[in-house]
Amino acid sequence: MKTSFIFLFMLCSLFVVGQQKITGSVVDEKGNPILGANVFIEGSYDGATTNEKGFFEFTSSEKGTKVLVISFLGYETLKHTFSMEHPAVGILKIKESVNTLDAVVINAGTFEAGDKAKVTVLKPLDIVTTAGSNANIVAALQTLPGTSTVGESGRLFVRGGESDETQTFVDGIRVAQPYGASAQNLPTRGRFSPFLFSGMSFSTGGYSAEYGEALSSVLLLNTIDEPAQESTQISLMTVGLGLANTQKWNKNALTINTAYLNLEPYQAMIPQRVKWYKPYQSLSGESVYRHQFEKGLFKLYAAFDAAQFDLSQDKINAPYLLRTDLHNSNFYLNSSYKVTLGTNWQFFTGMSYALSENKINLNDDFLHNTEHASHFKARLKKSFSERVKLTFGTDYFITKFDENYDVFQGSQWQEGYQATIGAVYAETDIFFSKKLALKSGIRGASNSYIHKNAFSPRLALAYKLAKESQISLAYGVFEQAPSQDYLKYSSDFENQKATHYILNYQYNFNKRTFRAELYYKNYSNLVKYDTPTVVYNAHFTNNGTGYAQGLDLFWRDNKTIKNLEYWVSYSYIDTKRDNINYPNKVTPSFAANHNLSIVTKYWIEDWKSQIGFSHTFNSGRPYNDYNQQTFMNGLTKPYNNLSFNWAYLISQQKIVYFSVTNVLGTKNVYGYEYANSPDANGYYNSTAITPTADRFLFLGFFWTISDNKKENQLNNL
Amino acid sequence: MKTKITLLLLVVTGVIATAQNQFEQGMSKALDLWKQGKSDEATALFERIAGAEKSQWLPNYYIALINTTEAFNPANKDKVTSLLSKANAALDIELAKTPNNVELLVVQAMAQTALLVTDPMTYGMTLAPKINGIYTKASILAPDNPRVVYCRAEFDMGGAQWTGADVKEICGRVAHSIDLFASFKPETPFSPTWGLDRAKETLQKCTK
Numbered sequence: 001m002k003t004s005f006i007f008l009f010m011l012c013s014l015f016v017v018g019q020q021k022i023t024g025s026v027v028d029e030k031g032n033p034i035l036g037a038n039v040f041i042e043g044s045y046d047g048a049t050t051n052e053k054g055f056f057e058f059t060s061s062e063k064g065t066k067v068l069v070i071s072f073l074g075y076e077t078l079k080h081t082f083s084m085e086h087p088a089v090g091i092l093k094i095k096e097s098v099n100t101l102d103a104v105v106i107n108a109g110t111f112e113a114g115d116k117a118k119v120t121v122l123k124p125l126d127i128v129t130t131a132g133s134n135a136n137i138v139a140a141l142q143t144l145p146g147t148s149t150v151g152e153s154g155r156l157f158v159r160g161g162e163s164d165e166t167q168t169f170v171d172g173i174r175v176a177q178p179y180g181a182s183a184q185n186l187p188t189r190g191r192f193s194p195f196l197f198s199g200m201s202f203s204t205g206g207y208s209a210e211y212g213e214a215l216s217s218v219l220l221l222n223t224i225d226e227p228a229q230e231s232t233q234i235s236l237m238t239v240g241l242g243l244a245n246t247q248k249w250n251k252n253a254l255t256i257n258t259a260y261l262n263l264e265p266y267q268a269m270i271p272q273r274v275k276w277y278k279p280y281q282s283l284s285g286e287s288v289y290r291h292q293f294e295k296g297l298f299k300l301y302a303a304f305d306a307a308q309f310d311l312s313q314d315k316i317n318a319p320y321l322l323r324t325d326l327h328n329s330n331f332y333l334n335s336s337y338k339v340t341l342g343t344n345w346q347f348f349t350g351m352s353y354a355l356s357e358n359k360i361n362l363n364d365d366f367l368h369n370t371e372h373a374s375h376f377k378a379r380l381k382k383s384f385s386e387r388v389k390l391t392f393g394t395d396y397f398i399t400k401f402d403e404n405y406d407v408f409q410g411s412q413w414q415e416g417y418q419a420t421i422g423a424v425y426a427e428t429d430i431f432f433s434k435k436l437a438l439k440s441g442i443r444g445a446s447n448s449y450i451h452k453n454a455f456s457p458r459l460a461l462a463y464k465l466a467k468e469s470q471i472s473l474a475y476g477v478f479e480q481a482p483s484q485d486y487l488k489y490s491s492d493f494e495n496q497k498a499t500h501y502i503l504n505y506q507y508n509f510n511k512r513t514f515r516a517e518l519y520y521k522n523y524s525n526l527v528k529y530d531t532p533t534v535v536y537n538a539h540f541t542n543n544g545t546g547y548a549q550g551l552d553l554f555w556r557d558n559k560t561i562k563n564l565e566y567w568v569s570y571s572y573i574d575t576k577r578d579n580i581n582y583p584n585k586v587t588p589s590f591a592a593n594h595n596l597s598i599v600t601k602y603w604i605e606d607w608k609s610q611i612g613f614s615h616t617f618n619s620g621r622p623y624n625d626y627n628q629q630t631f632m633n634g635l636t637k638p639y640n641n642l643s644f645n646w647a648y649l650i651s652q653q654k655i656v657y658f659s660v661t662n663v664l665g666t667k668n669v670y671g672y673e674y675a676n677s678p679d680a681n682g683y684y685n686s687t688a689i690t691p692t693a694d695r696f697l698f699l700g701f702f703w704t705i706s707d708n709k710k711e712n713q714l715n716n717l
Numbered sequence: 718m719k720t721k722i723t724l725l726l727l728v729v730t731g732v733i734a735t736a737q738n739q740f741e742q743g744m745s746k747a748l749d750l751w752k753q754g755k756s757d758e759a760t761a762l763f764e765r766i767a768g769a770e771k772s773q774w775l776p777n778y779y780i781a782l783i784n785t786t787e788a789f790n791p792a793n794k795d796k797v798t799s800l801l802s803k804a805n806a807a808l809d810i811e812l813a814k815t816p817n818n819v820e821l822l823v824v825q826a827m828a829q830t831a832l833l834v835t836d837p838m839t840y841g842m843t844l845a846p847k848i849n850g851i852y853t854k855a856s857i858l859a860p861d862n863p864r865v866v867y868c869r870a871e872f873d874m875g876g877a878q879w880t881g882a883d884v885k886e887i888c889g890r891v892a893h894s895i896d897l898f899a900s901f902k903p904e905t906p907f908s909p910t911w912g913l914d915r916a917k918e919t920l921q922k923c924t925k
Contacts (some may be wrong), residue, residue: 038761040768045743047765049758071764073757074799101798123839198843228846229853511836558838565838 018061022046024089025054026070029433034094037072042079060084070094076386098386098431104464106429106439108474108504108517109206111144113199121513121556121567122202127194130599131614132643132661134698137200138179138190141219142616143597145517145552145569146204149616149639150590152670152689154187155179157590158204159521160548160575161216161498164483168219169211171299171336174397176354176373178219180282181307181328185670185689186274191305191330193257195233195244196288198224204552205500205519206474209425209441209458210379210393215480215498215523223288223301227253231706238265238699251292258285270693275321278310296339303332316675316687325361330354344383348393351376364408371484372400392426395445401484415488415536419449419481427458435464447481450493454479472504482527482542485534494525494542511559517552526579546577546585563603571595586632589671592618592639608649616641623671626684640666653704661696740770744907747779756783760803767807774815775907780807781824782909788831797835804828819859820909823868826851830872848872863901864909867894867916874919888923891916 026037033054040047046060047069063084070078075094082089097103113122126140133139138156142149148157155163168178170192182188201220211218227246235242240261247254264279284305291298306329312321336350352375360367379393402416427441438461445454458476465471479495486493499522507514526544531537550573558565572594578585587593596617603610618639625634645659662668672686679685743766751759760783767776784804788797808825811818826848833844852869859865870890877884898913 036757036761038764040761040765043769045739045765045769047761049761069768071761073796073803097799099798099802102795123842228850 018063019059020061020084020087021057021059022068022087022089023055023057024068024092025056026050026072026092026094027054028075029093029095031093034072034075037070037075037094039068039070042067042069068092074100095387096434098434098437100434102464102467103431103434104437104462104470106437106460106462106472106474107506108460108462108472108502109500109519110201110203111141112201121515121554122200129601129610129612129645129647131612131645131659132616132641133614134189134659134661134696135194136189137192137194137197137219137221140194141202143567143569143599143614144202144204145515145554145571145595148571148573148590148592148595149618149641150670151187151639151668151691152185153590154182154189156217156219158217159519159550160546160573160577160588160591161521162588162590165214165216165480165498166219167211167214167217168221170221170301170334170352171223171350172210172220172348172379173334173336173350173352173377174213174373174375175332175334175352176371176375176399177330177332177356180305181326181330181358183309183311183324183326184313186692191284191303191332192221193259193286196223196255196257196286196301197221204517205521206458206460206476206502208439209427209443209456210391212395212423212425212443212445212454212456212478213397213421213480215478215496216521223299224255225297225299226290226292227255229706231704234703234705235259236701237261238697239263253290254287256285256287259283266697267693270695270697272693273690274314274692275312276309277312277323277325278308280307280309282307293339295341296337298337299335301332301334303330305330314687316673316685320363323361323363327359328357330356346381346383348379348381349377366406366408367403368405369401369403372398374398387431389429390426391429391441393424395421395423395425397421397423401488403488413536417449417487417491419447419487421445421447421481437462445479447495449487449491450481450495451491452481452493452495454495468509469505469507472502472506474500474502474504476500486527486529486540489534489536489538490540492540493527496523496527496542496544497525498523511557513554513556515552515554519548519550519552521548523547523577523579526577528579529581531581544577544579546575546579548573548575548591550574563605564600565602566598566600568599569595569597583631587622589622589624589632592621594619610647612645614641614643616643621671624674625672626674626678626686634672636669636671639668639670640664641668642666653706655702657698657700657702659696659698662691662694665694667694740766740773741906744775747776748907751779751783756787759783767810774811774818774821775905777807777811778821778824778909780804781821781828785824785828785831788828789834794835797831801828801832817858819855819862819865822851822855822858823862823864826855826872827868830875834875845876861897863894863897863916864912866890866897867912867919870894871915871919884923888920891920891923895920 026034028034034050035052037050038047039050039056041060041062044060044062046058048056048058050056065081065083068080068082068089070092072094074097076097078092078094080089080092111121127133127137128135130140130143141147141156146159150157153163156166157163158166168175178190179188180191199222203218207218230248231246233244240259242259244257260283262279262281267276267279282305286303289300308327310325312323315322332354334352338348340346354373356371358369376396377393379391381389381391383389398420400418405413423443423445425441425443427439429439431437441458443456456477456479460474462470462472478498481495482493501520502517504517523546525542526546528541528544529538550571553570556567573591575591576585576587599614601610601612620635620638622632623634623636624632641661642663643661644663648656650656668691670689672688675685743762747759747762750762760780763776763780767780770776781804784800787793788800793800805828808821811821829844829848833840855865870887873882873887877887894916898916903910
């Protein structure tokens with residue numbers, strides 16, 4: 001009896017000796033008690049959860065200095081160091097995590113697409129399933145507000161800016177030539193296959209200091225980090241063939257995508273307004289290689305394409321047809337390496353090299369140009385906490401351009417230049433709370449060719465009004481050297497400059513998104529010259545000015561009607577500029593006051609089909625009517641285009657896709673070209689600039705072969 | 718003398734047993750809490766055990782499993798990202814140590830599925846192949862693990878209405894998993910054994 005009593009006593013003492021009672025309470029940032037927070041000593045079993053008053057109490061036999069961990073779902077984990085000799089730790093404050101879906105997002109000016117976006121405006125698959133886009137990234141973006149459809153160009157025109165005011169980046173590295181080759185007044189398309197990218201961000205203004213040399217907009221495309229599985233895709237189309245293959249081994253993955261396009265069958269089927277001697281043909285290949293390191297990722301993206309066509313267009317000022325025989329070859333290499341270092345540092349470095357060569361026979365004249373463009377980039381990011389991040393980095397761009405123009409039995413012209421731009425930037429991201437965030441940055445750049453420096457501050461703020469709504473503000477100065485068309489003749493230029501002011505409101509509720517954005521953009525230092533066309537002996541200045549202001553509205557609803565997704569974009573723009581050889585401030589020919597896009601997609605279960613309609617409307621665009629006294633006083637009739645597509649799933653891995661643009665056959669006019677001199681009656685004749693054909697027809701069969709037979713074509717819908 | 722030796726022995730073994738039992742007691746208690754529906758408290762306890770026992774993968778496994786299961790609960794709609802970030806953080810810790818642990822892989826696939834079902838039209842394209850990739854890896858590593866077979870079949874079943882996959886074939890795999898559950902032997906008393914009930918339920922729907 002006695003023995004067992006001693007035993008019991010000793011056993012008890014084993015637990016009781018050196019026991020300390022740890023007490024305290026846990027509150028949120030406003031001082032409200034938190035119920036259910038987990039409080040424990042790191043590395044021990046000792047701990048408790050807080051009660052409704054936020055209070056906790058537990059015993060421990062630990063000794064010395066210890067770390068108390070406070071963890072609670074949706075909050076940042078707090079580590080509090082204390083001494084076991086002072087076990088009353090008092091009030092501990094924990095902060096809400098800002099890495100949650102309902103935290104505020106800085107989004108003025110920006111549309112996000114992809115899996116990393118919090119509010120997705122456009123999904124990766126929308127690029128291929130938007131009727132009329134035909135797997136062209138740029139065409140899909142033209143259904144978003146802030147852009148205008150400029151049918152004779154096909155490029156991105158953002159908020160009253162010209163197409164070269166938008167820069168494209170792949171994995172953070174610049175793409176010098178994002179568009180395929182085209183002739184005058186023929187639309188081009190983006191070079192990139194949408195299937196290689198997992199996300200994109202399209203900014204119509206107010207973007208980060210990380211990006212420069214863009215007056216209006218940046219388009220950021222990110223290649224897929226790690227493909228999910230090995231597969232082969234075969235495409236048979238009325239306009240060509242495609243083959244893609246993905247291989248994975250160890251820590252490596254390689255995707256190769258090749259395509260041959262030939263528009264001859266289409267051109268034979270649909271009447272064309274230009275005479276084709278040789279149809280548009282292109283052979284292209286893209287590949288992405290990735291290697292995963294323990295803490296890093298290396299990516300190598302390479303793309304090559306060769307395109308050619310031969311056609312003749314009727315030109316009002318030429319006595320005969322203008323024949324264009326074009327051969328373009330383009331090579332683009334982009335490599336990047338991202339690594340996490342030590343305590344919350346992230347390092348990124350990358351480079352790109354682009355080579356574009358055009359050989360163009362213009363009737364009997366010959367034009368040959370070559371552009372070499374490189375971009376080197378390094379960036380360091382430090383996360384001080386979940387709430388404060390600092391980014392700084394440097395860019396170095398080299399551009400070399402050479403052009404020869406041989407006039408038939410005449411003189412030879414040679415132009416060219418080499419420019420390097422060095423830039424540095426720094427930016428901080430601060431979350432003051434889950435409701436208020438700020439991003440502020442600064443960028444400085446120096447251009448060796450025009451001998452000018454640029455200095456661009458950027459600022460963005462976002463504030464959450466309620467659970468579903470927020471407002472966002474952005475301000476920034478954006479500078480860009482004049483385009484190649486001018487630099488090849490002169491180096492006596494300033495950087496062109498734009499200042500953006502943006503106010504954004506967003507309401508996001510249960511798969512419905514509403515966005516409204518007001519903006520004002522002020523241009524200065526735009527290029528002006530005094531000749532009818534750009535020529536070497538023109539008198540160039542930087543006295544051009546301009547502005548753009550307007551309202552962009554966007555509504556997307558994936559919920560209200562079962563199996564129907566739709567979005568509506570509307571933009572109103574008021575813009576004028578006095579640049580190039582304009583005599584005064586006018587609305588440029590690429591800007592229409594009203595732009596409206598409606599995109600719908602409907603899934604019909606019984607037919608295993610997705611059917612989509614898109615409609616684009618633009619009000620009339622200005623053109624210069626030579627028969628009127630006032631400059632740029634003409635207005636074309638409105639533009640309308642209704643497109644349709646149908647995707648039918650034969651089986652899990654086989655799909656048939658059909659699409660047609662301009663179903664209604666609207667006769668659209670983009671503008672007019674006038675004769676340089678009047679006829680006998682003093683009247684200037686004109687011809688309309690119209691699409692080369694009223695419709696584009698496309699029929700394709702796509703087949704995915706993968707080992708586990710689970711991947712299916714629905715993913716491509 | 719004899720008594721003293723006995724006493725000493727008892728105390729010494731008592732101390733050792735206490736250290737060993739602390740893990741087992743903690744695990745039992747946490748699993749009990751979860752059974753009682755107190756998933757927050759269970760997670761809290763597993764979190765403490767995980768912090769103290771760095772060589773054990775099971776505490777983090779259960780943190781991931783509990784939080785993933787909670788993420789599927791429609792009542793937690795607003796907390797899905799928080800729950801899944803907790804689950805994924807726990808999985809990341811253990812998968813870094815043992816990347817080929819199929820039980821962890823199954824929960825990882827389930828966590829991704831929980832995100833997918835919140836918005837299939839947005840996440841379908843990117844996550845479905847990723848989830849398939851995880852299950853493919855798990856199937857190669859452990860073709861006879863009942864949870865691998867069952868969870869994969871369940872995922873395929875979920876997608877069948879979109880993909881038009883052969884439901885009969887999937888039901889065959891569910892039935893096969895039930896046989897595998899019968900012969901499955903957990904490595905430790907706390908190793909995962911769950912899934913049989915759900916597999917039976919799913920099979921019942923098959924025969925309807």
